[in-house]
Amino acid sequence: MATFTEVAALVPTLRDRGDACASLTQAQYAVTAMTDAEVVAVLREANEALQHAEQLRLIAVGVIATRSHRDAGHSGAAQKEGHRSAASLVQKITGSSKADASRQVRVGEAMLGGETGQSLLDLPHPDASADPDAAWRPVDWREPLRVARRDGRISTTQFDVIERGLGEPPAVDGIVDDQQRHDVNDHVRAAWAQAAEELVTEAAERTTEELGAAARAIRDLLDPEGAEQRFRDRYENRSYRVWTDQYGVRRASIAYDDHGATLVSTLINAALRPRRGGPRFVDSEEQAKAKALSDDPRTNEQLQYDLIIDLLRAGALADARDVFGTRQAGVRLVQVVDDDGARVGYAEDGLGAVPDAMIDQHICDSGIVPVRVDACGNPLDVGREQRLFTPTQRIALALRDGGCRWTGCDRPASYCESHHIDEWHRDGGRTDIDRGILLCRFHHMELHHGGWRITRDGKDDFQLHDPGGEVRALRARAFLSYAWGALGPPPLRFRPAIA
Known part of the structure; x- marks a missing residue:
């Protein structure tokens, strides 16, 4: 087994410390004394070294998996070691969870299936006419x-x-x-x-x-x-099951259908959004409610439980404003209709296609808000009549961005605030869709207070500039972008007519 010194030599930031990192204990003291940037560099370099070792491990796991299939019986590679399956052997050796070991087996087997180093798009198309046999x-x-x-x-x-x-x-x-x-x-x-x-x-x-x-x-x-x-x-597998555990506690398990899951998560998100770092409230009454919720001693899980029970008690007679305030909960479905009549639908706060029948049913209950977009999916401008984005503009931003555009952030659109990339007073910024972008509260504050800025050239991608001058593109997270992006319209491109 490699000594720590040999391992540390693979991490340049540690290697440069020489004898100060000759052992794990010394390395710990050295890393503790590093600057934030150096510690981040150690993490990146160590991860890169781990990636190389992981490649070798995947090859070994894949070979073991292919030699441990059921048809190999007791002569399989894993079975010889006393394990029922390759995943069991991997779990034992690596100390990983059952789920992680199973993942390694799946990927290891998949990695052995192709020709090393060749991209699929470079492979020659099979031609039966060249060799009929x-x-x-x-x-x-x-x-x-x-x-x-x-x-x-x-x-x-x-x-x-x-x-x-x-x-x-x-x-x-x-x-x-x-x-x-x-x-x-x-x-x-x-x-x-x-x-x-x-x-x-x-x-x-x-x-x-x-x-x-x-x-x-x-x-x-x-x-x-x-x-x-x-x-x-x-939908057919939806269920609600109740049982009593060994301690006499009544428990429940729910298997949601798509619409039910979206409805419940939207209700909970609307109620707990201030506590989870959702948009700041302008109305003073709403600010007071948000503070009271943040100061509530109950856990989020307890609040969610109490919310569900309150909704069941109130039923159809509940006043939504009493429960959610001005930001009432609701499931917003989005449908794209192209020039050829093809229709694609999805839920705004979540990725996943929705059948046309469900869209039509939702329209009967809620009506529609039409939003026109250009060929790149950018909603049309509305103007500079007011400082804040209108509700309709917010819908358009949600369609285009799909949530916080900050790299690596997973906050949905309902948790985001609208940011003007052009300052209203300083730059004469317009409240137009193409000059606005969705950011969660944390990243919105980070942008204003941390020396970051966002720019955009026409309809191109938004560009995030960090305090050090590095620039990165901010890609949209919206499911809808696949309908008009590089993949093209699926019904035309991927479902060809058969002569």
């Missing part, structure tokens, strides 16, 4: 993920959430001609590969949870028929 090999859509993992652009966890989120592409059957059926299926799998590459480019700017949600959202766009079926399955 050659067996058809379907396009391997996972290759962009393998290349990105080998290059260190995504982690094992990111590989797993993208792969599982996109899922296996649907097979197109019912075509008699083998070559035509193969071409159509290759086209569909190539669409999945393109989606994987798009998600790889976003991996550095998204949390793991958000990356998985984006992958599922793109899958629903690519496979609208499957999305409809998955929606129905979740």
Whole structure:
């Protein structure tokens, strides 16, 4: 096993300290004495070294997994070590959780499936006419993920959430001609590969949870028929179960359908938003309520429980203002209708496609607010009549941004404030959509008080400038962006007509 000195040599910031980091104890004292920037550098460099070791571990795990399948019986690699499965062996050796060990096995096996170093889009298309006797090999859509993992652009966890989120592409059957059926299926799998590459480019700017949600959202766009079926399955599986545990405590378990889950989370978010760092309130009465909620001694879990019980008690007679204040809770569904009549729907505060039937039902209850956008998804300007963005403009910002645009932030649109990138007084800033951006309260305050600034050239991406002069693009988090972004309209691009 490598000594600590050999390991520390892989981290330049530690290596430069020489004998001061000859042991783990000495390194601890040295890191404690470092500046914030140096400590961050140690973290980055150590993570880079770990990535190389992780690559080797994945190869070993993948080989063990392929040699431990059930058909290997007791002669399998894991079984020889006294374990029922490869995941069990990995869990024992690495000391990881069962879920993490299973993830390593899935990714390890997937990493062994492609040709090292070749991008999927560079692979030659299988041509049965060149060799009629050659067996058809379907396009391997996972290759962009393998290349990105080998290059260190995504982690094992990111590989797993993208792969599982996109899922296996649907097979197109019912075509008699083998070559035509193969071409159509290759086209569909190539669409999945393109989606994987798009998600790889976003991996550095998204949390793991958000990356998985984006992958599922793109899958629903690519496979609208499957999305409809998955929606129905979740609806059919909805349940509410109550039981008494061994201590006599009554407990409950809920399996939500899509709309129910969005409704409950929206109710809770609206009630607890001030406590969770939501938008600041302008109204003095609302400010007092927000302070009272923040000072409440109950935990968030207790507050959520009391809220649900209060709602059940009040039922349909409850006055929403008494419960939520002026920011009343509600589920906002968004539907995109392109020039060809294709319709795509999703919930504003969450990624995931919504079937047309649910959209139509919601319209009957709530009506619609039309928002026109340009070809890049930018809502049209409204003007400089007032200092604050109007409710309609807020809807437009939520459609475009999908939540806080700050890199790595996962706050939804309902938790965000509208920031003018041009100062109202100093720059004569207009309250226009293209000069506004959604930021959560924390990042909005960080921007104003931490020396950061945001700029934008016309309709290009917003640019975040840190105090040190580094510039990075702020990408939109909205599910809707996939409908008009690099992926193109899914019904036209990914679901080709079959002659």
